[in-house]
Amino acid sequence: MPKIKTHSGAKKRFSLTKNGKVKRAQAFKSHLLNGHGKSPKRKRGLRKGVYADVTNEAAIKRMIPYK
Structure with missing residues (x-):
């Protein structure tokens, strides 16, 4: 049986922990951090x-089968 292709976007965005949970970065942080009404505490x-939420975990794990 052939190997499953890994989803390139998911590969860069998610990682698996040893216990099998899916780790992700938080949204709204990659840019627009100067001003825009965000406090330093919120930005930190x-x-x-x-x-990642357990409802999305199965879908994400299908996208990154060998990670």
């Missing part, structure tokens, strides 16, 4: 990674 918090 957005740097941290978070776990």
Whole structure:
């Protein structure tokens, strides 16, 4: 049986933990961090990674089968 192709976009955005949870970066942090009504505390918090919701976990794991 042939190998499954990995989704290139998902490969760059998600990683799996040892326990099988899916880790992701938070949205609204990659740009627009100067001004725009965000407090320094909020911007600091957005740097941290978070776990993807369990409802999306199966779909993400299908996209990154060998990670």
